[in-house]
Amino acid sequence: MDKRIANPEVMAGQIKKSEELFRILFYSSPIGTYIVQDGDFQLVNHRLARILGYEEDELIGRRSLGFVHPEDRNTVKGSAERMLKGDHSLGYEYRIVTKQAKVKWVMETVAPIFYQGRRATLGNLTDVTEHKRMEERLRQITAEMQRSNNELEQFAYVISHDLQEPLRMVSSYTQLLAKRYSNKLDADADEFIAYAVDGAKRMQVLLHDLLEYSRVGTRGKPFTWVDCKEVVEQTIANLKIAIEESGASVTYDTLPAVMGDEGQLVQLFQNLIGNAIKFHREEPPCVHISAQRKQNVVAFSAKDNGIGIDPQYRQVIFEIFRRLHTREEYPGTGMGLSICKKIVERHGGHIWVQSQLGQGSTFHFTIQVAEGKSA
Amino acid sequence: MNSQRVGRPIQILLVEDNPGDARLTLEALKDGKIQNRLYIVNSGMEAIAFLRRKGKYADAPNPDFILLDLNMPLMNGSQLLAEVKQDSALKHIPVAILTGSQAAEDIARAYNLHADCYVTKPIDLEEFIMAVKSIVDSLLNQREIADGGRVIG
Helix, strand or coil, X not given: CCHHHHCHHHHHHHHHHHHHHHHHHHHCCCCEEEEEECCEEEEEXXXXXXXXXXXXXXXXXXXXXXXXXXXXXXXXXXHHHHHHCCCCCXXXXXXXXXXXXXXXXXXXXXXXXXXXXXXXXXXXXXXXXXXXXXXXXXXXXHHHHHHHHHHHHHHHHHHHHHCHXXXXXXXXXXXXXXXXXXXXCCHHHHHHHHHHHHHHHHHHHHHHXXXXXXXXXXXXXXXXXXXXXXXXXXXXXXXXXXXXXXXXXXXXXXXXXXXXXXHHHHHHHHHHHHHHHHCCCCCCXXXXXXXXXXXXXXXXXXXXXXXXXXXXXXXXXXXXCCCCCCCCCCCCCCCHHHHHHHHHHHCCCCEEEEECCCCCEEEEEEEECCCCCCC | CHHHHHCCCEEEEEECXXXXXXXXXXXXXXXXXXXXXXXEECCHHHHHHHHCCCHHHCCCCCCCXXXXXXXXXXXXXXXXXXXXXXXXXXXXXXXEEEECCCCHHHHHHHHHCCCCEEEECCCCHHHHHHHHHHHHHHHHHHHHHHCCCCCCC
């Protein structure tokens, strides 16, 4: 027999030590801990009593289920039974009602133990009311934002769609006037008709672009695996006339495949390459597309030798209908880059520009690559 | 050219509730030098009365084809189209949809209901005139082919 253990003094000392350790761990634990036997509290710590709003001795002998919110009692019973049978989940959440009749959210884990020679349950419980409140608030804000976003998109769609009809009347009849009566009235009349025709035509283009913009969100296609080389080749084919007329050269590196909406990606490249060609200097435009994969993100860039952008405008160029030039200098509605931004954001990425006035521009954008797929 | 082929002005029933659009179609036919007799009704109900020669339309002619707007109150274009294509006395009449809608659903629905042609009203006047001309040409060609190349009047 081991003499050290046999010695009653040593034994008493060890018991005292372990009791002290238990006291520290149990009573000053930041987690509410309890032992329940036959449904009643046998032992509770200070933290548990605080959460429930009672003194410790008020709880001993009381039914533990009595503190659970009446609507949650059945699910708590079920969750606790599953966990006691060995379900090693992280715990379950439910509501309790405190002595002050306040409802709190708690997170609990339970384990089967023996207490004074009989089966019992050891429970650990944390107050997660504040987390829950913030979670709920976040959920509400997200839902609210989603709703207002959808509403805005729908609004833009309806506006741009429904305004087409009356505009078609204005536009068609001013054109008919011009066709039948130009040179038959006086010079003033011809000029007035010309302005009316021009205004109606511009409004058509604006509405058309606004409709395109709203369609990015409302009429997007589900994502598929898209080869960006094919996308750029398609874009170059679409821009054939502009490329030939300006003598532009469009080059590209090896480009990866990404998960995306193919039609929208063509639209994205087309707007960027189209801009690079449109805003050129004296010499023929050169555009180069490259791509680099970094973890789950592909970073694309479109570098040109065009007129460049004053850095102070590098944010506003992405706003809708924003233009930095008069229509006489460069035609357009100022929607192209807004559409690009919307497409990139729908693909989980960002778009930005690096540029100096007169020194070309490089547009960068990222596209999220689906988890577990290689680009 | 097609008006010469049938040997008399083409009889067109235009179903259109917007007078501005109706007049524009008239002008487009005139501009396209298409010899025509255009009958305009402003609702699906009126169109059915015209085609079945009911009431004030007792003396209405059999149109060579129907030009139909989709977006009308009460009986809309799709409903009228379905009605015409279910009627054995009327279903042979070609129906062209001429509408402001570019919605894929509308186009699909129209073809499912056996529309012979679907054209979105172009915003540009010249394109509108071209569109009306090409509808007339294509529908008359279809009729010629259906009749074994024989020109019918």
